[in-house]
Amino acid sequence: MPEPGFNFAYLDEQTKRSIRRAILKAIAIPGHQIPFSSREMPMSYGWGTGGIQVTASVIGKEDTLKVIDQGADDTTNAVNIRRFFKKVCGVKTTEKTSEATLIQTRHRIPETPLTEGQTIVYQVPMPEPLFVIEPSRTEAAKMHALEEYGSMYVKLYEDITQFGHIATAYDYPVIVDKRYLMKPSPIPRFDNLKMNNNPALQLFGAGREKRIYAVPPYTEVKSLDFEDYPFTVEKWEDKACEFCGATDSYLDEVVTDNEGGRMWICSDTDYCNGQLP
């Protein structure tokens, strides 16, 4: 049962309605950022207030919620947000990707492939991909309107001239549905491929920056690259997860002592547990 004294899912109905309208527009124009009147939430900006507001506007009492932070279900941010929604909605929660109808995530996409009917909500710190090139939002909005994304390619090209490869490791810019340049939130580029043609609905919420955007199911999401420098993802050559032995998942490097000892483990805890014998 939800805690008395709060509206279901914390937000008032009026706020939910305005956010819902923004979400529908976001789906109609994939990758385009829709401004919304972000509310103050009972936690600071930077802790996922955008994602929480999107989740609160979508969630129903039949939903099963999973929350992850860097792939893990048991880190502070994930535990807090899961407990928050349990308190204000009384919904079922789960750590299993396959059981969840709604997944809120900070900086990872689960390894287990998402399915039709599932919705994944990303917490976004900075939604504007052109911000690193054009600090003025007014100018950046014009560049989006004119589809003027050349400078983003120049930035990646500068990486190549300097380092010999594209050095952007996370929040790697993508083009959605052949039109809008979009930031996928700080997921590792390993996850970029999962966004493409995904059967699940992907929603993005940026609370401080007051923007919502979306990628509908089965929509093309293409990571920027060059013909001679195609997009690549991280590889861990001869490494496997120390717990489950997986070689196909995103591995975190964990320093274990002062002598430089280290090990590699799955970042996605649910996937890791599922691989254990």
Added chain:
Amino acid sequence: MIVELPGFEDLIHDSQSTFKVLLYALSRPGTINQITAQLTPPRGLNIACAATCLTLFDLETKVWLQPGLGEEIKSWLLFHTGCSFTEDTQQTDFAVIWDIDNMPGFSQFKQGTPIYPEDSTTLLIMIGGQVFSPLSDKFPTLSGAGINGQITMPINLPDSFWQQWQKKYDSYPLGVDVYFLFYNGVIGLPRTSKII
């Protein structure tokens, strides 16, 4: 006029479940989706359209009603949502349409601007049972965001509708989005859907 008909029985969860259906309908264009909320709509609105209005309209939205939708509907919407009404299709956020054959052209509605393409009209088009005549070859096939490969639009619409739709696609990302509403069913047609 005194409004006698109630709105949603359970405001919070009926709005949420209806929104979830609208969300699914728009993100999977061409699929038929069922609204589960129960209500008695005023004469002239079907359940799906009434539920959609209650879910999306509020003090911040401007609504255009196609002529022929009576005073009863207007006061019902005003009482339950507080929305404002406009006669000007170029100004409206939502348009409620009951007669697709005589609706204004898409270009008569708000299209958004290049910087704010979202500032556009959403059309709520009520359709009757006659559109479900058996599937035929002339039903258009759509592709685009939300569609796995391609999908055949399951309803029979006037040719003029599709001619306009095709032409409108050239101005993407500007344009209008459409919901088709019948009994308690919803089909979404976002501006990304393209006839192939």
